[in-house]
Amino acid sequence: MDLKKELLQRFSFQNYTALQEDAWQNTSNYQIVISPTGSGKTIAFVIRALLHLQKHPDAKILILTPTRELAIQINDVIKQSRVEYSSLAVYGGNEFKREENQLAEGVNLVIATPGRLLDHMERGALQEVEFDMLILDEYDKMLEIGFHNELGQIVSYQEHWKKIILNSATKIEEIPSFINQYSFATNDYSKGNKPExxxxxxxxxxxxxxxxxxxxxxxxxxxxxxxxxxxxxxxxxxxxxxxxxxxxxxxxxxxxxxxxxxxxxxxxxxxxxxxxxxxxxxxxxxxxxxxxxxxxxxxxxxxxxxxxxxxxxxxxxxxxxxxxxxxxxxxxxxxxxxxxxxxxxxxQEEATEAEIFAPYSTMYLPMGKKQKIRKMDVVGFFCKTGGISNKELGKITLKDNFTYVSVLSSHASKVKDKVDNQKIKNKKVRVSWCR
CATH class of the missing domain: 3.40.50.300 (P-loop containing nucleotide triphosphate hydrolases)
Structure with missing residues (x-):
């Protein structure tokens, strides 16, 4: 499989950004990446992780991020790449026991907030795990909001890390003591083509x-x-x-x-x-x-x-x-x-009279990946049962046990009436608005 071409298609890109293109070639084991927000850094470090897993399919990779929302989004990017490697987002507010069970089963890519990961470490959930690679996303933010001690504890969890990538939107003035034994190469993309x-x-x-x-x-x-x-x-x-x-x-x-x-x-x-x-x-x-x-x-x-x-x-x-x-x-x-x-x-802001319309309305289906629902099933259900074409359908977000589907607002009410309480894959589904 040509992973580079496959990912380009799966992410619906015409081309990779400079940062993403370099990720395919970069062989540095210890790297600081300074890149402006919106430069495609998430996909860039996912590329680095997937390349490592191609060579070492049983490897474990840890990605740390300051917020649960970023953990979820990074995991969604990995899922979107549709690779065979397993991933799990670990964060506060999620069901702890379910996370614990999945970690025990073995996961290739763990995406976590520092506090939640430490909870699992202290309970021994990762006792038998050795990670090959550590990726610190929004590294500057994690230090800024006070995760210094937590990061130090996590890094010291194992004696040696084969690869470490620090991602930051701003310049890193000083390498903290808990990782200063490694020699980092810096790639600064903040001086390139900046967004307008x-x-x-x-x-x-x-x-x-x-x-x-x-x-x-x-x-x-x-x-x-x-x-x-x-x-x-x-x-x-x-x-x-x-x-x-x-x-x-x-x-x-x-x-x-x-x-x-x-x-x-x-x-x-x-x-x-x-x-x-x-x-x-x-x-x-x-x-x-x-x-x-x-x-x-x-x-x-x-x-x-x-x-x-x-x-x-x-x-x-x-x-x-x-x-x-x-x-x-x-x-x-x-x-x-x-x-x-x-x-x-x-x-000068001037008083004006205007209306704002939402182009789409979003519906909620209480079925998802664990019920063997795929995007193509959802598209077929809404087009055939709802009587619309692909052009009237918007974004579809498939989760483990539920799905969100957006439809052009001008068609949404009629479509909802048609699909509610109808069968998708031989199962009746109640469709409600995402309020």
């Missing part, structure tokens, strides 16, 4: 901030956008305000349980909502390529030395995979412009 991100300042009078936000959103009502706040209470407030305006929006913050956050991400990714309102959790946990605008409702709270880092990761949600994007900063007119935003164009 156009920044704008929007000044508002103190009492009119929500109205200013509304006006910025309506500058381009058709565009998919993400709005950042620094506090979950403020995210909730904006979400409620937009609901009153009947804007199709999703909410994403750390106070929501895992299932709620996953559902909100699904709606946004599937096009059932076009606006995502979130805290900085979304600056690392949302990896969607077609976001066209980022709006800073509140500026990130950080030390001055780190402010541009936080700004980088928020803005990195747009301008991904060689696409352009726009970034808007809402600033109180009475407080002036911070140093790191000096020189950016100031635009």
């Amino acid at each position: 991100i156009y920044k704008h300042l929007v000044m508002y009078e103190h009492e009119d901030k929500l109205e200013a936000l509304r006006n910025v959103v309506l500058l381009h009502p058709e565009k998919k956008k993400i709005i950042f706040t620094t506090h979950r209470e403020r995210a909730e407030m904006v979400y409620k305000y937009f609901h009153l305006l009947e804007f199709p929006c999703s909410l994403f913050h750390g106070g929501m349980d895992q299932r709620e956050r996953e559902r909100e991400l699904i709606k946004f990714e599937h096009g059932s909502t076009t606006i995502m309102i979130c805290t900085d959790l979304g600056a690392r946990g949302i990896d969607i390529d077609d976001i066209e605008e980022v709006i800073h409702y509140q500026l990130p709270i950080h030390n001055d030395s780190l402010k541009n880092n936080a700004d980088t990761h928020r803005n990195g949600r747009t301008g991904r995979m060689n696409k352009s994007g726009d970034v808007y900063y809402l600033l109180d007119d009475s407080k002036g412009i911070p140093d790191f935003l000096q020189g950016i164009e100031i635009i």
Whole structure:
């Protein structure tokens, strides 16, 4: 099998990015990869992992990531590659016993958050396992949010690592003591072709901030956008305000349980909502390529030395995979412009009347991979029973025990009526809206 050609087809790419292309050739065992968000780094390190498994099919690889959302997304990328190697996402909020059982059975690729992995290690679930490769994704973020001790414990779990890859969107100033015995080669992709991100300042009078936000959103009502706040209470407030305006929006913050956050991400990714309102959790946990605008409702709270880092990761949600994007900063007119935003164009937001429509509606089916459901089964079911063509179908996300399917909003209600309580693979299925 020509894995390089196969993956290009499975990921529906025309070409690999420079970072991904280099991953096929890179033979360095200890590597630091500095790459801007949206450069395709996830697929790049998955390529490195799969190449290692091609040579060593029984090998074990550990991928660490700061958030459960990233763990899930990385696992989804591996599943999408449709290789024969097993993978498991390990994170808080998931069923611990199920993870424990699967780890005991043996898994080629373990994708985990540090805290959850340590729980398994302390209970002896990985006692007989020796990993060949360690990949630290969003390495800078893991150190920034306080995972230094956990990472040290995990690295010291075994005496020697054959391969280590550190992925970071920002420059790594110093290698921590727990891995400084290895000699790292650095590949810096941040100086190459940078995405075209156009920044704008929007000044508002103190009492009119929500109205200013509304006006910025309506500058381009058709565009998919993400709005950042620094506090979950403020995210909730904006979400409620937009609901009153009947804007199709999703909410994403750390106070929501895992299932709620996953559902909100699904709606946004599937096009059932076009606006995502979130805290900085979304600056690392949302990896969607077609976001066209980022709006800073509140500026990130950080030390001055780190402010541009936080700004980088928020803005990195747009301008991904060689696409352009726009970034808007809402600033109180009475407080002036911070140093790191000096020189950016100031635009005038004007009140306008416009509606925002979600192009797709998403449905939920309580059947998935474990019930032997495949994407082609879902497509056939909706086209034949629902009376639509492939063109009216949107994204399909297949999970272990359930499936999300998006249909053009103009057809969705009629399609749902036709498919609800009908048979797919000789089993009746209740179809509901993903709310």
